[in-house]
Amino acid sequence: MITFKNVKKTFEDGTEAIKGIDLHIEEGKLVALIGPSGCGKTTTMKMINKLIEPTSGEILIGGENIARQKEVDLRRNIGYVIQRIGLFPHMTIEENVGLIPKLKGMKKEEYNQKVDELLNLVGLDPSVYKKRYPLELSGGQQQRVGVVRALAGDPPIILMDEPFSALDPISRDQLQDELKQLQTKIKKTIVFVTHDMDEALKIADQIVVLKDGLIEQVAAPKELVQTPKNEFVRSFIGEDRINAFLNLHTPLLSPVTSIMDPLTEEIKTEFPTIDSTADLKLAAGEMTGRNIISMYVVENGKPIGIIHQNLLLRKLAGFEKGV
Ligand SMILES: Nc1ncnc2c1ncn2[C@@H]1O[C@H](COP(=O)(O)OP(=O)(O)OP(=O)(O)O)[C@@H](O)[C@H]1O
Ligand SMILES: [Mg+2]
Structure with a gap:
């Protein structure tokens, strides 16, 4: 034009x-x-x-x-x-x-x-x-x-x-x-x-x-x-x-590390793991599908942090409303 x-x-x-x-x-x-x-x-x-x-x-x-x-x-x-x-x-x-x-x-x-x-x-x-x-x-x-x-x-x-x-x-x-x-x-x-x-x-x-x-x-x-x-x-x-x-605009594509608590002490509990390069969509699928409440985030095979289902879901629900 x-x-x-x-x-x-x-x-x-x-x-x-x-x-x-x-x-x-x-x-x-x-x-x-x-x-x-x-x-x-x-x-x-x-x-x-x-x-x-x-x-x-x-x-x-x-x-x-x-x-x-x-x-x-x-x-x-x-x-x-x-x-x-x-x-x-x-x-x-x-x-x-x-x-x-x-x-x-x-x-x-x-x-x-x-x-x-x-x-x-x-x-x-x-x-x-x-x-x-x-x-x-x-x-x-x-x-x-x-x-x-x-x-x-x-x-x-x-x-x-x-x-x-x-x-x-x-x-x-x-x-x-x-x-x-x-x-x-x-x-x-x-x-x-x-x-x-x-x-x-x-x-x-x-x-x-x-x-x-x-x-x-x-x-x-x-x-x-x-x-x-x-x-x-x-x-x-x-x-x-x-x-x-x-x-x-792309909440589902944010990395899991964006909602991760870094590990401060040694692992005591057994949780499933997810790779640090995964996005929230994958994490949400895993957690809700298998009813997992917490997962370790691993980088190069080593746990570096932990994510929790409740925070993940709240985060995604909030994003959807645009807050
Ligand atoms: N009539 C003019 N004679 C000489 N220089 C001019 C004239 N009008 C604009 N300029 C100069 O041309 C440049 C670009 O000006 P312009 O007004 O396009 O900027 P702008 O991006 O719209 O800026 P602003 O965000 O401040 O409005 C500036 O350096 C300005 O001083
Ligand atoms: Mg101007």
């Missing part, structure tokens, strides 16, 4: 913001651009709707080079949400949200229903909120309207530049869920800039890690935490997150 071919951007003052990136964003996917401040996320995003022109290279949308397209035509098909949503203060929510459909020549009857649907989808009752002005809404509600406005014209592509960063953690969490649901339901291609790795891991289909104007890695969330390509990506994700994510 969106393809970057060796795209570079050097600003007039000589700042090399983007040093050559190749990237393919598939239709209907939510792709997060992430990286430290100044790495070029916003620049990359703004080149998609021509708010910034590349110095060299090509950007294709649906196979067409956007350099040859008029900005107005291009932007009509691209919704844009920024951190401070920028609703027009003198227009009601209804007018704000209807602006793009109206500009696209849609009749009010045509888009009215859609707008109501979208407001409902993000948890705002149209009968309550449509006639209000932006300042009569909370920050989180305004941000939801910003998302609705970007979607109202039904653009195939939506660009979102840190859209939730000004929100409190609870509104933020809710909006992330809502966006993900919306995106799976209405199949938009969404490019989402964020600083926040948890946000990217939670909502993205693909994560693009940028550093100093270059792409370090492109991967699905699970793949990224399982196989960070280098030290930078690894430290950017963070060791804690890597462990937590892997435990949460």
Whole structure:
């Protein structure tokens, strides 16, 4: 859907913001651009709707080079949400949200229903909120309207530049869920800039890690935490997150050693044994199948620790609930 071919951007003052990136964003996917401040996320995003022109290279949308397209035509098909949503203060929510459909020549009857649907989808009752002005809404509600406005014209592509960063953690969490649901339901291609790795891991289909104007890695969330390509990506994700994510998503594949008590004294009781390379799934199968309450974990034939059925089962039950 969106393809970057060796795209570079050097600003007039000589700042090399983007040093050559190749990237393919598939239709209907939510792709997060992430990286430290100044790495070029916003620049990359703004080149998609021509708010910034590349110095060299090509950007294709649906196979067409956007350099040859008029900005107005291009932007009509691209919704844009920024951190401070920028609703027009003198227009009601209804007018704000209807602006793009109206500009696209849609009749009010045509888009009215859609707008109501979208407001409902993000948890705002149209009968309550449509006639209000932006300042009569909370920050989180305004941000939801910003998302609705970007979607109202039904653009195939939506660009979102840190859209939730000004929100409190609870509104933020809710909006992330809502966006993900919306995106799976209405199949938009969404490019989402964020600083926040948890946000990217939670909502993205693909994560693009940028550093100093270059792409370090492109991967699905699970793949990224399982196989960070280098030290930078690894430290950017963070060791804690890597462990937590892997435990949460592949609890059954965690090694038995993750729930093992190391042996502190000599073995006095006879217990069955399991190899230290086994995973929790195997251990659970053994223990429940043969009704074993405890097992020694052996490494190179030597017992190194002990695991207990009750802890194992509690662990797996907890993981399933996502705690
Ligand atoms: N108009 C401009 N003129 C000169 N340099 C610019 C301009 N806009 C951005 N830059 C520089 O380009 C680099 C990339 O900026 P960009 O805004 O893309 O970063 P970012 O990854 O979005 O950062 P942040 O996370 O802080 O928003 C930075 O070094 C920035 O200072
Ligand atoms: Mg930015």
